[in-house]
Amino acid sequence: MSGRILLFGATGYTGRLTAEAMMRRGLPVTVVSRSPERVADLAASLANQVGRSPQTDVADAADPRSVRALLASASDVLVSTVGPFQRLGGPACEAAIDAGATLIDCTGESSYIRQVFEEYGPRATATGARLLTAFGYDYVPGNLAGALAIADAHNAGRTPVRLEIGYFVRGAMGMSSGTRASAAGMLVERGHAFIGGRLRSERMAARTTTFDVDGQSLPGLTIGGTEQFTLPRLAPGISDVEVFLGWAGPRTAQASRSAAAVDAVLRIPGSRALARRIVLARSDPTTGRGPDAARRSRSRTLVVARVRDADGQITGTVHLDGPSPYELTADLLTWAAETCVRTGTQGVGALGPIDAFGLAATEAGCAALGLVARHD
Ligand SMILES: NC(=O)c1ccc[n+]([C@@H]2O[C@H](COP(=O)([O-])OP(=O)(O)OC[C@H]3O[C@@H](n4cnc5c(N)ncnc54)[C@H](OP(=O)(O)O)[C@@H]3O)[C@@H](O)[C@H]2O)c1
Numbered sequence: 001m002s003g004r005i006l007l008f009g010a011t012g013y014t015g016r017l018t019a020e021a022m023m024r025r026g027l028p029v030t031v032v033s034r035s036p037e038r039v040a041d042l043a044a045s046l047a048n049q050v051g052r053s054p055q056t057d058v059a060d061a062a063d064p065r066s067v068r069a070l071l072a073s074a075s076d077v078l079v080s081t082v083g084p085f086q087r088l089g090g091p092a093c094e095a096a097i098d099a100g101a102t103l104i105d106c107t108g109e110s111s112y113i114r115q116v117f118e119e120y121g122p123r124a125t126a127t128g129a130r131l132l133t134a135f136g137y138d139y140v141p142g143n144l145a146g147a148l149a150i151a152d153a154h155n156a157g158r159t160p161v162r163l164e165i166g167y168f169v170r171g172a173m174g175m176s177s178g179t180r181a182s183a184a185g186m187l188v189e190r191g192h193a194f195i196g197g198r199l200r201s202e203r204m205a206a207r208t209t210t211f212d213v214d215g216q217s218l219p220g221l222t223i224g225g226t227e228q229f230t231l232p233r234l235a236p237g238i239s240d241v242e243v244f245l246g247w248a249g250p251r252t253a254q255a256s257r258s259a260a261a262v263d264a265v266l267r268i269p270g271s272r273a274l275a276r277r278i279v280l281a282r283s284d285p286t287t288g289r290g291p292d293a294a295r296r297s298r299s300r301t302l303v304v305a306r307v308r309d310a311d312g313q314i315t316g317t318v319h320l321d322g323p324s325p326y327e328l329t330a331d332l333l334t335w336a337a338e339t340c341v342r343t344g345t346q347g348v349g350a351l352g353p354i355d356a357f358g359l360a361a362t363e364a365g366c367a368a369l370g371l372v373a374r375h376d
Pocket of ligand 1 (some may be wrong): 009010011012013015033034035040059060061062077081082083084085088106107128134135136137138139176177178180183184214286287288289290325326329
């Protein structure tokens with residue numbers, strides 16, 4: 001392997017799962033934290049668990065120079081689980097851009113994703129850096145399911161016009177400390193949609209829909225993912241890409257109405273900045289908490305992509321079923337980091353999974369992690 005893998009945020013909930021997955025794969029990982037004591041404790045605990053110790057390093061997102069200092073060459077891969085990303089993600093992006101290196105992160109935050117594609121992406125293209133953002137439960141499966149649904153349509157000689165992706169969890173998932181903090185931040189930010197062939201800003205949860213899965217009708221509300229940026233690249237004729245989150249279940253319609261009310265208040269000049277300050281001030285500083293292994297084992301990932309033609313008819317559906325969202329996220333970050341150091345990526349700039357690795361390799365990589373497709 002040519003590059004090193006630096007896992008920033010390794011002492012957090014997702015970081016720890018990712019460190020364990022990387023150590024089990026025998027990857028040359030350096031675990032990084034803002035705390036020398038916590039990272040030393042983590043390394044000792046991993047050594048106990050796996051029988052060998054990872055390298056350690058220290059960096060703090062509040063000190064961007066310390067994050068830059070982590071990367072020694074363009075072949076290094078920085079994996080970041082330091083969130084909320086809207087607040088803490090910038091220094092890792094900047095460091096990867098400056099070094100012409102690879103960044104892989106696990107954000108699910110719409111506004112940060114948009115910043116990566118629109119602001120950091122062009123700068124990364126200029127330096128040859130690769131930015132693989134949102135490389136977890138959200139939004140890798142939707143990219144894969146969407147790309148498979150587009151390929152099915154093309155193979156059948158049809159033109160995909162509208163793509164709808166739904167994210168669901170079967171069973172009781174539970175949320176990590178970082179997911180709660182990031183979700184609170186998202187409540188005061190705008191989302192995005194790809195409609196009529198162009199990207200536009202819109203409020204979170206602007207629309208709802210239902211997906212029929214195995215005789216059940218599963219509701220979801222709109223959210224800004226990476227798919228709105230990446231999937232139109234695969235099917236230039238496509239006019240709409242919508243991503244729906246199904247976590248609110250039967251409260252989906254109510255959640256959409258509440259989001260509309262919140263958005264109306266946030267449009268009052270000065271109120272969004274104030275709301276951001278309130279979210280920051282009140283956010284729980286606890287890190288490293290989340291569902292235990294038993295609880296994770298009782299939840300599964302379910303992602304659906306469906307394609308419509310110009311008449312609005314559904315012409316194909318792809319379902320993906322896989323392990324619990326947190327285990328899937330750790331395994332996807334590990335798979336992407338290993339693939340980057342072994343074979344590299346296909347492009348530069350802000351990349352979706354299919355841009356970076358191709359459809360066949362992404363499908364095979366995900367299947368090896370237990371994320372398996374069914375085509376209807
Ligand atoms: N896309 C997905 O499917 C997915 C899945 C899982 C998680 N996530 C996202 O990943 C993020 C992390 O979630 P989590 O539950 O793992 O969070 P967490 O347990 O709260 O961990 C956050 C990590 O960030 C570190 N950190 C905080 N401030 C820092 C700073 N200034 N400099 C360096 N490190 C800093 C913490 O360090 P300490 O250990 O020192 O506190 C900790 O390691 C969240 O944004 C979450 O939404 C997304």
